[in-house]
Amino acid sequence: MTSPETVLWLQERTTLGILSPEVLNAIAQVIEEQVVPAETDLVSEGTPPEALYILVEGQLESNTTNETNPALACGFLPGSVIELKELLLDELTSFTITTVTECHFWVVPAAKFRPLVTQYPEIAQAFSRQLAQELAQVTSALGYEQERSIALRPYLVTKAQRGIVGTSRYAVRLREQIREAAADRKSVDIFGEPGLEKDNIAALIHFGSPKRREPIIKVNCGILQTSGADLFGRAGGKPGLLEWLGEGTLVLNNIQELPEELLPPVTQLLKTGTYTPVSRSGETAVQPRPSKARILIVSEKTQPTIERSVGHIIKVPPLRVRKADVQAQVEYYTSLYIRSRGVLKPHITPEALRRLQSYDFPGNLKELKNLVERAIVQAEGANELTEEIFWPAEAKKKRFRVNLLNAYPNLRRFLRSPWWPDRINYGFTATAFAIIVAILFIGPQTRDRNFVLNLFWAWWWPFFLFLFPFLGRIWCSVCPFMIYGEITQKLSLWLWPRKLKRWPREEAEKWGGWFMFGLFTLIFLWEELWHLENTAYLSACLLLLITAGAMIFSTLFERRFWCRYLCPIGGMNGLFAKLSMTELRAQQGICSASCTTYQCYKGGPQKGEGMETNGCPLYSHPAQLEDNRDCVLCMTCLKACPHRSVEFNLRPPAIELWTTHVPRTYEVALLFLLLGGIYLHRLPELQSWLGLQLDLTQFWEHLGLSLLVLIIPAIFTFGAYGLLKLLNFNRKPKSFVELAYGYLPLVLGGNLAHYLRLGLGEGGRILPVTFATLGLSGEQLPILVAHPAVIAFLQGATIIFSVLMTMLLTQKIAKQPVRSLLGQYLAAIALGASLWAIIVF
Numbered sequence: 001m002t003s004p005e006t007v008l009w010l011q012e013r014t015t016l017g018i019l020s021p022e023v024l025n026a027i028a029q030v031i032e033e034q035v036v037p038a039e040t041d042l043v044s045e046g047t048p049p050e051a052l053y054i055l056v057e058g059q060l061e062s063n064t065t066n067e068t069n070p071a072l073a074c075g076f077l078p079g080s081v082i083e084l085k086e087l088l089l090d091e092l093t094s095f096t097i098t099t100v101t102e103c104h105f106w107v108v109p110a111a112k113f114r115p116l117v118t119q120y121p122e123i124a125q126a127f128s129r130q131l132a133q134e135l136a137q138v139t140s141a142l143g144y145e146q147e148r149s150i151a152l153r154p155y156l157v158t159k160a161q162r163g164i165v166g167t168s169r170y171a172v173r174l175r176e177q178i179r180e181a182a183a184d185r186k187s188v189d190i191f192g193e194p195g196l197e198k199d200n201i202a203a204l205i206h207f208g209s210p211k212r213r214e215p216i217i218k219v220n221c222g223i224l225q226t227s228g229a230d231l232f233g234r235a236g237g238k239p240g241l242l243e244w245l246g247e248g249t250l251v252l253n254n255i256q257e258l259p260e261e262l263l264p265p266v267t268q269l270l271k272t273g274t275y276t277p278v279s280r281s282g283e284t285a286v287q288p289r290p291s292k293a294r295i296l297i298v299s300e301k302t303q304p305t306i307e308r309s310v311g312h313i314i315k316v317p318p319l320r321v322r323k324a325d326v327q328a329q330v331e332y333y334t335s336l337y338i339r340s341r342g343v344l345k346p347h348i349t350p351e352a353l354r355r356l357q358s359y360d361f362p363g364n365l366k367e368l369k370n371l372v373e374r375a376i377v378q379a380e381g382a383n384e385l386t387e388e389i390f391w392p393a394e395a396k397k398k399r400f401r402v403n404l405l406n407a408y409p410n411l412r413r414f415l416r417s418p419w420w421p422d423r424i425n426y427g428f429t430a431t432a433f434a435i436i437v438a439i440l441f442i443g444p445q446t447r448d449r450n451f452v453l454n455l456f457w458a459w460w461w462p463f464f465l466f467l468f469p470f471l472g473r474i475w476c477s478v479c480p481f482m483i484y485g486e487i488t489q490k491l492s493l494w495l496w497p498r499k500l501k502r503w504p505r506e507e508a509e510k511w512g513g514w515f516m517f518g519l520f521t522l523i524f525l526w527e528e529l530w531h532l533e534n535t536a537y538l539s540a541c542l543l544l545l546i547t548a549g550a551m552i553f554s555t556l557f558e559r560r561f562w563c564r565y566l567c568p569i570g571g572m573n574g575l576f577a578k579l580s581m582t583e584l585r586a587q588q589g590i591c592s593a594s595c596t597t598y599q600c601y602k603g604g605p606q607k608g609e610g611m612e613t614n615g616c617p618l619y620s621h622p623a624q625l626e627d628n629r630d631c632v633l634c635m636t637c638l639k640a641c642p643h644r645s646v647e648f649n650l651r652p653p654a655i656e657l658w659t660t661h662v663p664r665t666y667e668v669a670l671l672f673l674l675l676g677g678i679y680l681h682r683l684p685e686l687q688s689w690l691g692l693q694l695d696l697t698q699f700w701e702h703l704g705l706s707l708l709v710l711i712i713p714a715i716f717t718f719g720a721y722g723l724l725k726l727l728n729f730n731r732k733p734k735s736f737v738e739l740a741y742g743y744l745p746l747v748l749g750g751n752l753a754h755y756l757r758l759g760l761g762e763g764g765r766i767l768p769v770t771f772a773t774l775g776l777s778g779e780q781l782p783i784l785v786a787h788p789a790v791i792a793f794l795q796g797a798t799i800i801f802s803v804l805m806t807m808l809l810t811q812k813i814a815k816q817p818v819r820s821l822l823g824q825y826l827a828a829i830a831l832g833a834s835l836w837a838i839i840v841f
Helices: 003-013 021-029 084-089 110-119 122-155 169-182 198-207 241-245 260-272 323-341 350-357 364-379 409-415 419-442 451-471 474-478 480-495 505-529 536-556 561-566 568-577 588-594 636-640 665-681 683-690 699-727 736-761 763-773 788-814 818-840
Strands: 032-036 041-043 051-057 060-063 096-099 103-109 188-191 216-220 249-253 294-299 312-315 582-586 646-650
Touching: 003 021, 021 110, 051 110, 084 110, 084 122, 103 110, 110 122, 122 216, 122 241, 169 198, 169 312, 188 198, 198 216, 198 249, 198 294, 216 241, 241 249, 323 350, 323 364, 409 419, 409 636, 419 451, 419 474, 419 480, 419 536, 451 474, 451 536, 451 568, 451 736, 451 763, 474 568, 480 536, 480 561, 505 536, 505 561, 505 568, 505 665, 505 699, 536 561, 561 568, 568 665, 568 736, 582 636, 636 646, 665 683, 665 699, 665 736, 665 818, 683 699, 683 818, 699 736, 699 818, 736 763, 736 788, 736 818, 788 818
Parallel strands: 188 294, 188 312, 216 249, 249 294
Antiparallel strands: 032 103, 041 096, 051 103, 060 096, 582 646
């Protein structure tokens, strides 16, 4: 390369271009060319400079042992001038320079360069000017960075607190979403319930991205100025956070608190990546400015406008659906706490862990963290964290409950044994039912001479009505109707192997209740018009018709479709079971955290302590039960569960009706039908009380009066609801369907009071009636019957108690002042008085 070309190259490609052509020409005259192989040290740190090196071709990199200034380590590109400062200031080399590739240099030896510096003072002056300019630039940049740091410091996020703990599918998916969001620069909407550390997820996204060295700030939207000046800055004035942030990350926390005035400009920022600084009125319109900042939004709920504008949406799952991660979270929080306090790590017992897993954690991760820390403090250095230490970890649905299976281990053993209910059903009930039906057909036809009629009307009805408040729908677990249904199902599958139909759940939920209502109406009318309670063969026909329904539907559908949706007796049992003081449930936390097979619901082989079963006959999962309607206490789930999740709880009677209950119209219709049935059973007394003279021997008059009696109680209570609405013109009461369940104690009490006469007046005659059935004389056999005055007293006490319970339950369901419920209270009292008049007197 000739000297003029060298001078031109030095002017255009190097920092020596500030020198005059004369000086550059003088330098060009003494330049020597040198080629240095790759991976060779060109200069060494701490040595005197040997020459001035100008990189023409190749790549260099430097490194240094100076830990206080790692910025000295850098790379060099063609045109770099090396060792100039050291030669001018007579300093030692401050870093080692190594060739990355084979490099071509122009070299001016130190012995030749120093005379040039003496001959041309311009070299030193130019270098001094360059240093001054660089110093001014560095000072300006330092001032900007200091001002930027001051502006961003109140909002700065220095690091992510923790990663995503756990191995559940929710935790795995959340980690995947964070990695996907960190891989690009699109905006992200992170939403979920309080306490889920969503701002930490935003930090994880930022620090996992290529721009992790840029700043990340978190701004609470509730404190932003409505003008937006602190975020967007002012035109011609103070910059906003977006300008200071540069290519960093902005976390808009609690976007639901964003002032409405800022929603359009924030949406513009998300959609277009531009923002408009705030200008004062009368000023010239300001053009939008581009923003390189990445926007992360944190909220409790998605905002429709925001949702349509962001690139990624991450829904953070609540802890109650991540019960499988509770143990890992507890271990993690325990490790954090003991590390910060320097104490020994306690072990959490399985019982305590199950209790935590059964809790829903409305405060999510923050609540769990506080709970663990408080438990460690409360343990006071103990080696174990036991169940009682976690006393707040109790779901509202679990309050006021006592698990009888834990309190009475023998009860658990009996309910898990073959005796309950299989041996009882197939060893006794199935045979006894066949004998009973046969006796009803071939034996005497009146109740005073047929012990089966006596058992059915004087024993069965009062006993199970009395049992409902204690054991709910337990009759259904030993019911002969479904025993024969199951026998038919098994026999038909043996004779005709096939796959039974799945339940048409949607249609059954919609129409099944009304089918039960209609069937029960026909039973009531049949019982009244044909005197079933004193006609044995007709009672047998009724039992056979219900059994036939169970058998027919068992040949068509899986499991006990008839029991759950169509059986009229089952419908009544499910309704009254809501008043029970016991319930069968499962711990939701254990089920969601530990169970993957759902054997209690689906059935399956033996697993652990769980026995082989065919699954719940009513297709109910015990962890999802909200009331007693769909549980027959067959204990199949208790036998199948390998995790001891199933509980048989003692609880406040009817608590579900004012907590988790879902009202249903057909249940209310059945409730009032059962109420009307009490009056129907007492039709002669009702006529006498009302002074009617209808001839009940006439079929059509009897039928018309019966239908009217069944309907009137519902009309009366609906009228009382209308009065309640009038008395609450300034307050909207709950719906009629919800409040109607308040009458349930009165309906049960009225039916029990009616059957007490048969139970206490005729039940004790079972021995002579049995002998009479067999054609023997039993006149000398003992009888045990109550005095009519005692029966009347118990009937009256039952009615009074049921009225009081109706008023109390109505109050609990409505959650309104007593005065606002006066209409329903008066209706309950009036119904109670009418029942007293036709039953007690």
